[in-house]
Amino acid sequence: MLDIKTYNMIAPEGTAEFPADKYTINETDKPAALLIRSQDMHKTRFGTSVLAIARAGVGVNNIPLVEANSNGTVVFNTPGSNANAVKELIVAMLILATRPVFSSVQWAKKLNGADVSLQTEKGKNHFAGTELQGKTIGIIGLGSVGSRVARATADLGMHVIGYDPYISVEHAWRLSNDIPRAKDLSELLQKSDYVTIHIPYTEGNKDLISSKELAELKDGAILLNYSRWGIVNENAVIDALDSHKIAQYLTDFSSEKVIKHESTIVTPHIGGTTLEAEINGAIMAAQTLKKYLETGNIVNSVNFPAVEMPFDSNFRITLIHQNVPNMVGRITTILAKYDINIDNMINRSREQIAYTMIDTDNISEKTFNKLKNELIEISEVIRVREIRKNK
Ligand SMILES: NC(=O)C1=CN([C@@H]2O[C@H](COP(=O)(O)OP(=O)(O)OC[C@H]3O[C@@H](n4cnc5c(N)ncnc54)[C@H](O)[C@@H]3O)[C@@H](O)[C@H]2O)C=CC1
Numbered sequence: 300m301l302d303i304k305t306y307n308m309i310a311p312e313g314t315a316e317f318p319a320d321k322y323t324i325n326e327t328d329k330p331a332a333l334l335i336r337s338q339d340m341h342k343t344r345f346g347t348s349v350l351a352i353a354r355a356g357v358g359v360n361n362i363p364l365v366e367a368n369s370n371g372t373v374v375f376n377t378p379g380s381n382a383n384a385v386k387e388l389i390v391a392m393l394i395l396a397t398r399p400v401f402s403s404v405q406w407a408k409k410l411n412g413a414d415v416s417l418q419t420e421k422g423k424n425h426f427a428g429t430e431l432q433g434k435t436i437g438i439i440g441l442g443s444v445g446s447r448v449a450r451a452t453a454d455l456g457m458h459v460i461g462y463d464p465y466i467s468v469e470h471a472w473r474l475s476n477d478i479p480r481a482k483d484l485s486e487l488l489q490k491s492d493y494v495t496i497h498i499p500y501t502e503g504n505k506d507l508i509s510s511k512e513l514a515e516l517k518d519g520a521i522l523l524n525y526s527r528w529g530i531v532n533e534n535a536v537i538d539a540l541d542s543h544k545i546a547q548y549l550t551d552f553s554s555e556k557v558i559k560h561e562s563t564i565v566t567p568h569i570g571g572t573t574l575e576a577e578i579n580g581a582i583m584a585a586q587t588l589k590k591y592l593e594t595g596n597i598v599n600s601v602n603f604p605a606v607e608m609p610f611d612s613n614f615r616i617t618l619i620h621q622n623v624p625n626m627v628g629r630i631t632t633i634l635a636k637y638d639i640n641i642d643n644m645i646n647r648s649r650e651q652i653a654y655t656m657i658d659t660d661n662i663s664e665k666t667f668n669k670l671k672n673e674l675i676e677i678s679e680v681i682r683v684r685e686i687r688k689n690k
Pocket residue numbers: 357358359378379381382385439440441442443444445462463464465466467470497498499500504507525526527551568569570571572
């Protein structure tokens with residue numbers, strides 16, 4: 300039995316992917332894997348029993364990847380699972396930034412009497428808004444969310460300009476040829492009435508939008524951050540609002556200062572919080588974990604290489620090791636000592652980490668344990684695992 304520990308609200312459709320004859324959920328203190336959302340794993344220790352962590356969602360800045368690597372823990376996310384949910388919220392927030400929906404509703408709620416309809420007709424002049432059509436929106440990051448926001452806002456009649464120097468081939472294909480790309484961030488900032496950010500939080504993206512970048516925006520521009528706290532420098536954005544350099548800041552990431560400011564609209568990190576996105580993410584994360592636990596194959600990992608090999612033999616040995624020369628030679632030399640005949644083998648690497656899978660015929664538990672002890676003695680080997688077919 301393998302135990303899966305969950306954190307946060309994981310849709311039951313996800314945990315239902317783990318059959319009860321092979322898995323338990325939240326039953327031991329030595330789980331084989333974790334299924335999480337935004338749980339801060341920098342503060343939540345995970346032990347060496349944890350073979351994998353699946354993040355139902357996209358951002359993985361809540362997971363210590365260096366520690367995961369040295370522990371031999373594969374970290375997965377679920378690309379695109381909640382992108383439509385974020386896109387729809389962005390459309391809503393753009394409209395809320397432009398039309399006085401909240402204030403007009405609050406005003407109308409207070410009306411009394413038989414002539415409320417007359418009162419609304421008289422009062423509506425106080426609630427004139429502006430339109431999105433014809434305005435320019437700059438989209439920083441053209442991945443799963445950004446590319447969808449580009450399409451949706453172009454459909455609203457906005458002029459769209461994008462910036463993503465690291466765009467993947469897959470996302471570039473999804474993006475319409477009509478969407479012009481800024482040559483650099485400055486060009487995007489200078490041309491946009493609205494700027495929306497859809498990039499991961501990384502060391503390199505910390506404070507990407509700070510005083511210098513805010514100064515480049517058009518006067519009265521509107522900034523949206525549905526990516527992460529820390530990508531926009533909070534003090535700089537408050538200064539830009541106070542000086543009326545920018546008109547509004549809309550964000551999913553709060554602090555008291557930001558919430559209390561009169562020119563902000565703060566949502567409580569609900570970008571990916573729809574029934575559909577939660578189910579998508581939980582199922583995708585669970586399926587990815589199951590695949591890894593049952594076959595060793597790796598898809599959608601953020602710290603390990605993608606590795607897939609059909610599991611046609613009876614026994615599979617997986618090794619996580621440092622990416623240094625001659626590891627395969629050293630590993631196969633030890634296997635040869637045990638007279639193990641290799642049916643199939645794959646070795647892939649990503650930065651400092653490498654992963655090797657070796658398929659062979661059944662090996663007894665006793666022989667495998669001896670073999671494992673010898674393999675783990677190679678100082679660069681981090682983890683050795685056995686997978687028996689259909690177990
Ligand atoms: N508010 C919420 O609930 C949610 C927030 N997010 C946040 O949004 C981020 C983006 O999500 P996805 O689009 O699904 O991820 P994605 O990985 O599909 O796309 C991110 C894009 O950002 C680009 N990028 C990275 N650094 C950049 C930079 N400095 N300038 C311009 N482009 C840059 C990458 O090349 C990539 O194309 C996530 O990492 C997460 O932090 C995602 C989903 C829900």
